[in-house]
Every structure is written in C-alpha cells, then in structure tokens.
Amino acid sequence: MNEKTTLTFAIMDPPFESARSTTFFRLLNVAASRGYNINVFAYEGGVHLPFNKQKRHANGVHGTTLEEENHPLPKEWVNELINIAKQNNGHIEWVNCGLCADERGIDETVSGVRRGSPADFWKLASASDNSLVIGTR
Amino acid sequence: MLISSRDPFECRETENLYRLAVNLNNNGHAVTLFLVQNGVMPARKSAANRKFAGLIRQGIHIEVDDFSAKERSIMEKELKKGINLASIENIINSLAKGTKTIWH
Structure with missing residues (x-):
C-alpha cells in the first residue's frame, strides 16, 4: 500500500x-481536494458521466435561453475533479x-478516462486503502 | 459506517439497513449511520418510524448530511434529539481510516 491514501469508487448511475x-x-471533490489518489470504476449508466458529447441547451418549457439555463454538464465536473486532484498532487x-460504453455508444470521453472491465475494478480496489460501491437500485 | 440514501417511507428495504446497524451494534461493533439524500427524512422530529426510533434507543451514532438537509429545508433544530448535521467529509474520513463503509 502506498503512503498516499488511495480510494476506489464504483458508480452505476x-x-x-x-x-x-x-x-x-x-x-470525489472532498477526496480530490485532499490530494488523495482516486480510482473510479464507472459501470452501466455511469459511463455517461464523462461523455464528451454532452451539450448545453436552452429550455423552451421554462422559456430560458442557453445562457440563462446554464445547464450543468457532468463531463465538465469530471474534468474539473481531475484538475483539482492534480493541483493537490493527487490523481x-x-x-x-x-x-457498457459500447452498448450505449459512449465513444468519446473527456481526457483522462480509459476503457476497462470489471476486472479493473477488482485490481483497483485490491490496491486501495478502501472502496465504496454506490450501487443503484 | 452505513450510508443510508433512501427514505424508509418510500423504500421499505431501508429497514433492513437499520436492522443491520442494530445487529452490528449488538455484536460490539461501533456503528455510524450517515443519512444522505432522501435518507435524511426519518431524522425529522415529526417523522414516525419505529425501526428508526429503535436505532436511537440503541444509542447508534446517527449523522445527517448538512447539504441534503438544506436541500429539503430541514434545520438542525428540527432533527430528533441526539442527531446532528455533519459534513460529507465524514464519509471520506471513514474511508481514509479504513473503516468498512457500505452504501444503501
């Protein structure tokens, strides 16, 4: 085990x-701000989180423009969290x-995301100080 | 640490998590129940759930995510006696210490 704290998360949503x-x-924001090393295994629908083709949109129902809607995009949060970790000497x-990505057509992700399999989750969790599985229903 | 994210009034399965907390406590383990998202709902003074009340009687340590409470307009003074607001950092603290942490 490394001296730096390493945590692994699994997310399916x-x-x-x-x-x-x-x-x-x-x-993730708390762990990244502390400079921990963080592993994420995104499974099933979770693979959409860093999908690079997410787009902001206006909202005709609310009558808001694209700027007014200021729609949050999870891909930007993933990107920002990767940066926060780096700034704090984490990863x-x-x-x-x-x-899961192929099934859903997730063919383009933000930088820093790689493809893998559930075996990677086992390897990452085995090499971590602790793991948290955020299971869906 | 057991993380409870569901409202027991919506999801009866949550009571199984409460039962796990009681069983772990009865077997001498230190248990913290961290309530997050709709899991915070039974912590309100006005919420009546016998299984949740049993946790308090057993002296199980219960924390309520401050962000989830704020989202639902629940103030600390509206929480049952002995239950306090807490930062989500406590989950990361638990993980970093190597405490077994289970999400439900």
Missing part, C-alpha cells in the same frame, strides 16, 4: 437521473466499463 451521482461527485484514474 447515469447523470441527470439520481441524486446518487451528485453525492458521488461531492465525495484520478477513471475507468469506464468498455462493454
């Missing part, structure tokens, strides 16, 4: 659906389940 993904990002290794 896609963005814009459940408060779980928000809580997950809040947890985020984000692994998207390759099979």
